[in-house]
Amino acid sequence: MKILIADIPDEGLIVDLEEELTPDEGSVTAPVISHLELMKTGTAVMISGTLSTKTALECSRCLQPFSRTLEIPVSVVYHPSEEVTAEGQPAKHALNTDEMDMGFYQDGELDLRELLSEQIMLDSEMKPLCSDLCKGICPHCGTDLNKGSCTCSKDTVDPRLEVLKKFFEKRKE
Ligand SMILES: [Zn+2]
Ligand SMILES: [Zn+2]
Numbered sequence: 001m002k003i004l005i006a007d008i009p010d011e012g013l014i015v016d017l018e019e020e021l022t023p024d025e026g027s028v029t030a031p032v033i034s035h036l037e038l039m040k041t042g043t044a045v046m047i048s049g050t051l052s053t054k055t056a057l058e059c060s061r062c063l064q065p066f067s068r069t070l071e072i073p074v075s076v077v078y079h080p081s082e083e084v085t086a087e088g089q090p091a092k093h094a095l096n097t098d099e100m101d102m103g104f105y106q107d108g109e110l111d112l113r114e115l116l117s118e119q120i121m122l123d124s125e126m127k128p129l130c131s132d133l134c135k136g137i138c139p140h141c142g143t144d145l146n147k148g149s150c151t152c153s154k155d156t157v158d159p160r161l162e163v164l165k166k167f168f169e170k171r172k173e
Pocket of ligand 1: 059061062063064130131134135136
């Protein structure tokens with residue numbers, strides 16, 4: 001959904017939006033439902049609200065696919081890209097928006113779909129885990145240790161304990 005900046009009234013605009021994103025706009029598996037409040041301050045547009053969706057991930061420990069419900073708070077200020085200086089900063093720094101993400105709109109038009117996919121990208125984890133307690137896979141035989149144990153896991157020693165083991169072996173000599 002695209003919003004013309006000129007269409008945002010002075011008292012602000014509330015947008016309830018449901019957007020279907022394509023897989024390359026974030027690995028979402030459900031429509032993105034959002035509630036956004038748009039407020040103009042000069043040429044800048046402040047957008048706050050929430051978005052929720054479901055995302056398909058792969059656990060970085062056990063490599064199993066899993067899905068997670070995302071609830072992301074949105075807090076971003078958009079400046080017209082025409083006002084951007086060579087340093088990539090908006091020319092005017094009148095707003096105290098340090099806490100907010102920054103985006104740019106072009107030709108007096110704001111693409112909310114793009115905003116939503118950006119927020120989902122920013123929120124995506126580098127190393128997602130299916131569970132904090134995920135045991136991962138055995139580095140030796142590849143068994144998923146959440147589903148069962150393997151025989152080799154009993155013989156492997158924590159590298160930190162390996163040092164102690166060697167120490168005690170020496171003392172026995
Ligand atoms: Zn896992
Ligand atoms: Zn194993």
